[in-house]
Amino acid sequence: MIAMPCVSPDGKPTGTGLKTLTSVKEGATTPDKIAEATGQPMFRVRSGLRELVNAGFLEEADGKYSLTETGKGVL
């Protein structure tokens, strides 16, 4: 089992994942802004965003992140 700090094994976002999703909802759409809003180091933000995109909570276009319908549904 590979540890995923933003998405738990049952496919739901973890506390860190929810914090990231909330920051996106509140307008932080780039990794820099998300790092600033959540207080996470940039490497954690980048890996977390990758997990949240793969799990279908976020989508990315031109380096900007937005919530999917699934992402909106968990907030």
Place this chain on the structure above:
Amino acid sequence: MEETLTPKLPLIGEKAPEFEAPTTQGTLKLSDYKGSWLILFSHPADFTPVCTTEFMAFAEIYPELKKRNTELLGLSVDSTSSHIAWIRNVEEKMGVKITFPIIADLNKEVSSLFGMIHPAQSKTETVRTVFIIDPEGTLRTILYYPLTTGRNMQEILRIIDALQTTDKHHVATPANWNKGDPVVVPPPYTAEGAEARVKEGYDCKDWYLCFKKL
């Protein structure tokens, strides 16, 4: 047939090879560290004495490294479960919290990429390596220590200070330099430059050895 590992040693000045690996803080890529300095280091094994002292020492300098925009990423050929059990034990028994991620390199993918396994020392464990990678992903320093010798954290901090000073001020740093000491002015490469150098107001022992305070 015996498995043979051919360590590939990435060289200073080259781009560090990209990888994606499971860690105690999720799957990380080297490129996740773009924009910050990174100390990628290997240790032989979890739950071993010298490694435990090193991890406590790395944890101690981590706040200082953070002030220097520098992250730590450990690695050994152990599982994430083993890493987690070990760092929990270090916190419980030694009172030191390990907050940086550790790669679980069970398939030796990253250690082979960086030449961290030296078969004459051990075919299964990584030696004590330190790879300092700059914010653009270029390998700037490589240190190798044998299994029996724990690393000197002040030297690692000193190298970070030296590299950052070099990048900022375009100077070099002399033997035993520490932050705040005079730095070396790069020597001129022409006779005309040599002639001029001794008149430029630096503390020169001769045209090729000049110091200045920053």
